[in-house]
Amino acid sequence: MSTSRSGGPGGQHVNTTESRVSLRWDVATTRALDIDARARLLAALGPRLTAGGELLVHVSTDRSQHANREEARSRLADLVRAARKPRKSRRPTRPTHGSQLRRLTAKKARGDRLKARGGGHDD
Numbered sequence: 001m002s003t004s005r006s007g008g009p010g011g012q013h014v015n016t017t018e019s020r021v022s023l024r025w026d027v028a029t030t031r032a033l034d035i036d037a038r039a040r041l042l043a044a045l046g047p048r049l050t051a052g053g054e055l056l057v058h059v060s061t062d063r064s065q066h067a068n069r070e071e072a073r074s075r076l077a078d079l080v081r082a083a084r085k086p087r088k089s090r091r092p093t094r095p096t097h098g099s100q101l102r103r104l105t106a107k108k109a110r111g112d113r114l115k116a117r118g119g120g121h122d123d
Helices: 012-016 035-044 065-084 097-116
Strands: 002-004 020-026 054-059
Touching: 020 065, 035 065, 054 065
Parallel strands: none
Antiparallel strands: 002 020, 020 054
């Protein structure tokens, strides 16, 4: 966990205090999770991870470093909890007969409307 100066409004207070909190967790080498959970986590958090397999969480919503620390921990826990939950497999479905008819009648109506605009072509 590291701190830095936060941006945004706050006047001189912002220029003097390091209230932004950056939390770094190495998902690739953590021993807090078993191998399967770690693999699921790496796959789910893929875009959010650094090249070294670390998850970064930055928080600067509050003026207090303590509050930002708690918020960073909470966000990390939420991310890990959401990523560990197995995704439901999608059951393929087919469009209903009514939705197919609605789609085709809308296409036909649009085609008729465009034909009516045609004007004086002699083809």
